[in-house]
Amino acid sequence: MLTTPENDSRSNLIAASTPLFAEKGFNGVGVREIAKAAGANLSMISYYFGGKEGLYAAVLNQQFDTLKPVLELKEIDGDPMGKFELYLRATVARYRMNPHLLRFYTGELTNPTPCFESIVKPAILGVVQTLLDTFSMGVEQRRFREALNPADAVLALAGMINFYFLLEPATGELVDQAPERDEELIRHIMEIFGKGILR
Amino acid sequence: MLTTPENDSRSNLIAASTPLFAEKGFNGVGVREIAKAAGANLSMISYYFGGKEGLYAAVLNQQFDTLKPVLELKEIDGDPMGKFELYLRATVARYRMNPHLLRFYTGELTNPTPCFESIVKPAILGVVQTLLDTFSMGVEQRRFREALNPADAVLALAGMINFYFLLEPATGELVDQAPERDEELIRHIMEIFGKGILR
DNA sequence: GTCTATATTGCGATAGAC
């Protein structure tokens, strides 16, 4: 567990179950399907993780660890709008790099497992709190309109970028959501968001 | 099926299974649990709906029928920004009136069942197309900045309002998301969205 | 239409050999 070779059953189980859990949900996948996809024996799931739930928790921990760099937005310097753009850019890059994260994210929000309270909710609250702090800095610097509710504003920003990816299975053939357009998307969201809150 | 009394097994099964499917997902609920909650016999699910999947499809049809009034935005008169505000207001009212719809919405986007293609996707595309048409009208009337991509703009608007409700299980104790604040929320989203796209 | 009883299949977990 501490020193993990590259191809043992443990890491194979995590890697193989990640897309299965993401696409079908926790209750939509069976342990036999997971073991087969990982090329591991069925009993290895209980051996390494204590059961299917433990494996799912390990997968979720790995997924939501990728949100932690967002918390460093607090420490870096730069004006608030620049930080919001960094947030957008990091979010897009993260979803493009890992196409499963958003499904765990929205899957747990929609049909929570015990992992929601222990893993998902703290991760989301950390990101939202960081965005709220960034907004507060902009208000102190008198860069943003004071009439706006900070929570409404940052949830709006997060909603614009996250919902864009969430809707992709439905809208992908109506609108062009290819990665080549990501830079244009970020620019447009920044324009909509920015010209709304900048004084 | 055509003339349904108030308290027959058929409508009880739909009413009782709706919150169960919404909160646990299709694979998270069993037919025994549904039958017990509806006060109906287990075999009535197959009798009326041909099985669990048929019941789920009936529930989803009922849920997504509530999206159809959005399509009438096309016909009514009024400036595009006024229509966008109507869309926001109708969306908020719909989620407050029916707390299950959003979970079916995001649940099917995240872990699609066969109903996604037949029911959910067409409903979503209808709403997005209506918003796109409304945006086009604003562009023709030279009310909106031409530099913006219509799809990016309307997905941003939909994302702001939908994500606000989706995040509620995680952010509800950090930010005030009580219904009493809905009017303020709508006003803030309209301000952020409006001052971004109005020329 | 509604019931009981059951058929069939799949599930997650584990005992015990190696």
Added chain:
DNA sequence: GTCTATCGCAATATAGAC
């Protein structure tokens, strides 16, 4: 650490009595 075999239970669906 990995395997086979199996336990115990839950799943959905249905046959057939009333």
